[in-house]
Amino acid sequence: MDTDMDDSDVAVTTPNSTISEDDSDDSGSTTSTHDALRWRLWQCLETAKHDGTFYYLERLETYVNPGLYIHKLGQVGLPTARRDAAAMAKVSKKAPFGKGSETLVDLSVRKTFELDSSEFECQHPAWQAFLDSVVLSAAESMGVKVKMRAERYKLLLYEEGAFFKSHHDSENVPGMFGTFVKCLPSEHTGGDVHVSHGNEKILLRTSDNLKFDMSALAWYSEVHHRVEPVTSGYRAVLTFNLVQDQKLPRQTAAALDETL
Structure with missing residues (x-):
């Protein structure tokens, strides 16, 4: 069902090119973990996309x-x-x-x-x-x-x-x-x-x-x-x-x- 986004929706955008699956820091920050997860999610969504006509x-x-x-x-x-x-x-x-x-x-x-x-x-x-x-x-x-x-x-x-x-x-x-x-x-x-x-x-x-x-x-x-x-x-x-x-x-x- 189509709905308008509100504050509870998750917005997914193309990750910055500097982010990779291997990005991490010595402190194991949650930021790097979130970036890696975001990258994997974006890859999955890209797989589901396709170009053409309906x-x-x-x-x-x-x-x-x-x-x-x-x-x-x-x-x-x-x-x-x-x-x-x-x-x-x-x-x-x-x-x-x-x-x-x-x-x-x-x-x-x-x-x-x-x-x-x-x-x-x-x-x-x-x-x-x-x-x-x-x-x-x-x-x-x-x-x-x-x-x-x-x-x-x-x-x-x-x-x-x-x-x-x-x-x-x-x-x-x-x-x-x-x-x-x-x-x-x-x-x-x-x-x-x-x-x-x-x-x-x-x-x-x-x-x-x-x-x-x-x-x-x-x-x-x-x-x-x-x-x-x-x-x-x-x-x-x-x-x-x-x-x-x-x-x-x-x-x-x-x-x-x-x-x-």
Whole structure:
């Protein structure tokens, strides 16, 4: 929780260059001890900092077809035809959202169809390598400094009128620090994504020429985002959890270019 500093808060600044871990005096003064501790604390905090943006967007004119296979439907081609999208909707369920400890379906907050990762596959043999390369680009752009991976999570389908109000993502699995999204080629209008962090607000436009192109998006878990209503066509996306080793410094939007 963000709070303003008061007299009880601890202010940490970059230590003077003359201070080192070995600084001490013959009398073992508490001043030198405090300086050494301050130096170690600053080093730990520096490790947790990273430079980058709190979001990622890339339009991909060249891509690998994922070879999308839905267990209850069969192979789905790209660009996604209206008949395939309508068939996908019939075998999908209404997507819930997290509210505190509850998981709710409320069409006034979120109107989307979804399939769980166990209900579909990406069968193209070259898909995983392609996905990994784009995830790496996203990680570099967002300043991720630890080893991470993208775990397939959902297939989402937005039909005309579908949307998702402003929210931030829950931790779906241990070590999750962000979300990665692949917008599949599917002609539609609307459905663009707004992301915000602090005082910065960004529009991630994915509807431009998406009949033939693929888009990749990502953001940190604490970033608020909303999906505009789809005004025509269908918007189909694959979502992934960005997961890191929990023993390493947690990657967050708050750590970006942070002044300590």
